[in-house]
Amino acid sequence: MRPNERQPLVAIHGLSKYYVRGDQVIPVLLDLDLDVFEGEYVALMGPSGSGKSTLLNLIAGIDKPSAGEIRVGGVDIASLSDSDLALWRSMHVGFIFQFYNLMPVLTAFGNVELPLQLTGLSRAERRERVETALELVGLTDRATHLPNELSGGQQQRVAIARALITDPTLIVADEPTGDLDRVTAQEILGLLARLNDELGKTIIMVTHDPKAAEKARRLIHLEKGVLVG
Amino acid sequence: MFIPLLVLRNALRHKLRTALTVLGIVVAIAAFGLLRTLVDAWYAGANASSSARLVTRSAVSLVFPLPLSYAQKIRQVSGITNVGWANWFGGVYINERNFFPQFAISGASYLDLYPEFVLSDAERKAFLADRTGAIAGRKLADKFGWKVGDQVPLRGTIYPGTWTFNLRGIYDGAEPATDTSTFFFHYDYLNETVKQRYGRPGDNTGVFVESIANPEDAAGISQAIDATFKNSLAETLTETEKAFQLGFVAMSEAILGAIQAVSYVVIVIIMAVMANTMAMTARERYTEYATLKALGFGNSFVALLIFLESVGIAITGGLLGIALTFPLAQVFVDTIGSLLSGFRVSQQTMAMQLAAAVVIGVAAAAVPAWRAARVRIVDGLRAIG
Ligand SMILES: Nc1ncnc2c1ncn2[C@@H]1O[C@H](COP(=O)(O)OP(=O)(O)OP(=O)(O)O)[C@@H](O)[C@H]1O
Numbered sequence: 001m002r003p004n005e006r007q008p009l010v011a012i013h014g015l016s017k018y019y020v021r022g023d024q025v026i027p028v029l030l031d032l033d034l035d036v037f038e039g040e041y042v043a044l045m046g047p048s049g050s051g052k053s054t055l056l057n058l059i060a061g062i063d064k065p066s067a068g069e070i071r072v073g074g075v076d077i078a079s080l081s082d083s084d085l086a087l088w089r090s091m092h093v094g095f096i097f098q099f100y101n102l103m104p105v106l107t108a109f110g111n112v113e114l115p116l117q118l119t120g121l122s123r124a125e126r127r128e129r130v131e132t133a134l135e136l137v138g139l140t141d142r143a144t145h146l147p148n149e150l151s152g153g154q155q156q157r158v159a160i161a162r163a164l165i166t167d168p169t170l171i172v173a174d175e176p177t178g179d180l181d182r183v184t185a186q187e188i189l190g191l192l193a194r195l196n197d198e199l200g201k202t203i204i205m206v207t208h209d210p211k212a213a214e215k216a217r218r219l220i221h222l223e224k225g226v227l228v229g
Numbered sequence: 230m231f232i233p234l235l236v237l238r239n240a241l242r243h244k245l246r247t248a249l250t251v252l253g254i255v256v257a258i259a260a261f262g263l264l265r266t267l268v269d270a271w272y273a274g275a276n277a278s279s280s281a282r283l284v285t286r287s288a289v290s291l292v293f294p295l296p297l298s299y300a301q302k303i304r305q306v307s308g309i310t311n312v313g314w315a316n317w318f319g320g321v322y323i324n325e326r327n328f329f330p331q332f333a334i335s336g337a338s339y340l341d342l343y344p345e346f347v348l349s350d351a352e353r354k355a356f357l358a359d360r361t362g363a364i365a366g367r368k369l370a371d372k373f374g375w376k377v378g379d380q381v382p383l384r385g386t387i388y389p390g391t392w393t394f395n396l397r398g399i400y401d402g403a404e405p406a407t408d409t410s411t412f413f414f415h416y417d418y419l420n421e422t423v424k425q426r427y428g429r430p431g432d433n434t435g436v437f438v439e440s441i442a443n444p445e446d447a448a449g450i451s452q453a454i455d456a457t458f459k460n461s462l463a464e465t466l467t468e469t470e471k472a473f474q475l476g477f478v479a480m481s482e483a484i485l486g487a488i489q490a491v492s493y494v495v496i497v498i499i500m501a502v503m504a505n506t507m508a509m510t511a512r513e514r515y516t517e518y519a520t521l522k523a524l525g526f527g528n529s530f531v532a533l534l535i536f537l538e539s540v541g542i543a544i545t546g547g548l549l550g551i552a553l554t555f556p557l558a559q560v561f562v563d564t565i566g567s568l569l570s571g572f573r574v575s576q577q578t579m580a581m582q583l584a585a586a587v588v589i590g591v592a593a594a595a596v597p598a599w600r601a602a603r604v605r606i607v608d609g610l611r612a613i614g
């Protein structure tokens with residue numbers, strides 16, 4: 001390893017995850033190594049049940065590995081306490097979910113603002129940031145709408161704005177277009193590509209859709225808990 | 230601003246469910262308050278009584294009378310400043326539903342024992358001068374619209390016949406807790422009529438009431454009185470008026486205990502109902518809680534949302550319930566009339582109602598909040614699919 005070699009943003013070594021049920025051990029991820037560099041746009045593919053979501057959740061710090069190490073930006077996240085991990089997530093990870101997972105009682109504005117409630121930003125600063133993010137996803141005119149007054153594509157764009165708002169180190173997306181029609185899916189994928197291109201965001205996306213994977217810069221295949229190709 | 234807003238909007242998500250929960254708490258808290266007030270009123274009578282007065286009655290039972298001649302001997306016991314007597318009349322005014330206590334009393338000596346019955350000098354004189362005169366408490370007079378000068382007919386049950394009294398005065402209570410729902414007339418009138426009309430021996434009374442110089446001597450004086458009549462045909466039992474009143478209350482102790490128990494059962498029931506509602510509500514939001522946690526909000530934040538929502542709903546219901554207790558208590562007073570003096574919703578009752586509401590809210594949220602705080606993010610997120 002040359003000393004001036006670029007450090008990976010996400011460095012995974014010997015990662016294993018298994019579930020124990022009774023005396024039965026269900027292996028999900030097996031001794032997995034993976035590096036993701038800053039500014040990459042990675043698509044994670046593989047058959048259902050291969051462990052894609054599990055891997056993504058581990059990288060995002062919402063699940064704990066059974067063995068191995070996950071370093072994100074130099075931090076060994078598996079060793080953090082629950083509350084430290086929560087704080088870490090609030091600063092470093094933006095989440096995009098298949099079913100958007102917006103708070104139904106908050107407006108588009110309120111949903112995008114949500115992660116900023118954990119920061120010390122003033123009301124005015126928060127407002128400015130939220131307006132910028134909503135503009136970026138093209139929903140300025142929908143700021144006061146509740147999620148159930150928005151289409152699926154619009155809800156996902158709100159979710160993307162929410163994932164961006166804290167300027168996280170990493171954006172994780174689990175089948176972000178899984179619940180959308182083809183045209184809307186293309187819009188969302190275009191938006192993610194722009195985030196990567198124009199803002200230099202590091203994105204890891206799980207997808208079943210080869211079209212979606214095409215947009216990504218790098219493809220990873222997971223099969224039965226092991227990376228292939 | 231953010232947390233209250235989130236809690237409020239969450240609470241209003243299922244308006245009907247929240248409204249029904251609030252309604253349940255309103256009813257429970259109002260019922261709780263009403264039952265507590267009822268128990269309070271029951272004891273209030275005893276508390277309003279003086280510990281500077283003794284009551285002497287038959288050692289066997291209150292229903293056995295004592296010879297009037299005892300008054301002389303009681304007066305000679307040292308420490309006693311005044312002796313009067315009273316006899317239960319038990320008459321019916323128009324019909325049985327108009328119940329109120331009536332006593333035949335020893336005129337001036339009895340009135341002197343009860344300075345808390347405030348009567349104008351003119352009325353007092355008029356009463357004492359009229360053999361068939363009577364006085365009534367303000368509450369009682371108001372209830373039946375009696376005025377001084379009215380004639381009040383009572384149908385005797387223990388002493389048959391119709392007895393007509395001239396209302397010579399209406400007394401007020403010196404304090405709010407003073408009972409003003411009793412009717413008094415002259416013992417002499419009763420006694421003489423009984424002797425003449427029914428040829429009964431007469432010269433008997435239910436109780437003697439004594440005032441004492443020093444309340445601390447009550448026990449010794451009581452013993453001295455009872456010792457005087459030891460081994461006589463009618464032995465006596467003397468105790469402070471308060472103990473005497475509490476003896477009455479004790480008769481209904483079982484009922485009071487039951488009422489008190491019911492008041493708590495009502496709270497426990499609504500607590501269980503609300504806990505179930507909150508559990509259902511929280512379960513529906515597991516995905517949201519998991520999402521909040523993924524975004525970096527702590528377990529305690531999620532628990533706080535549930536607690537605040539639950540306590541907020543409970544306090545809303547509690548305050549409405551407290552407000553409702555007053556009109557309910559009024560309806561109760563109007564219905565039951567003069568039976569219970571001092572039927573008022575006390576500040577202590579209101580404080581207990583509010584405390585009960587908070588306890589309901591906290592208890593209902595405890596399990597759902599604990600579960601929601603503990604649920605793993607990945608499991609919570611999975612709940613959606
Ligand atoms: N809590 C759990 N207990 C037991 N097994 C689990 C648990 N969570 C996940 N698994 C198993 O782990 C495996 C991988 O699940 P994962 O959700 O990561 O798959 P996936 O690749 O994302 O599939 P899909 O494409 O259907 O979303 C599955 O076999 C699943 O049954």
Ligand SMILES: [Mg+2]
Pocket residue numbers: 052053054174206
């Ligand atoms: Mg998955």
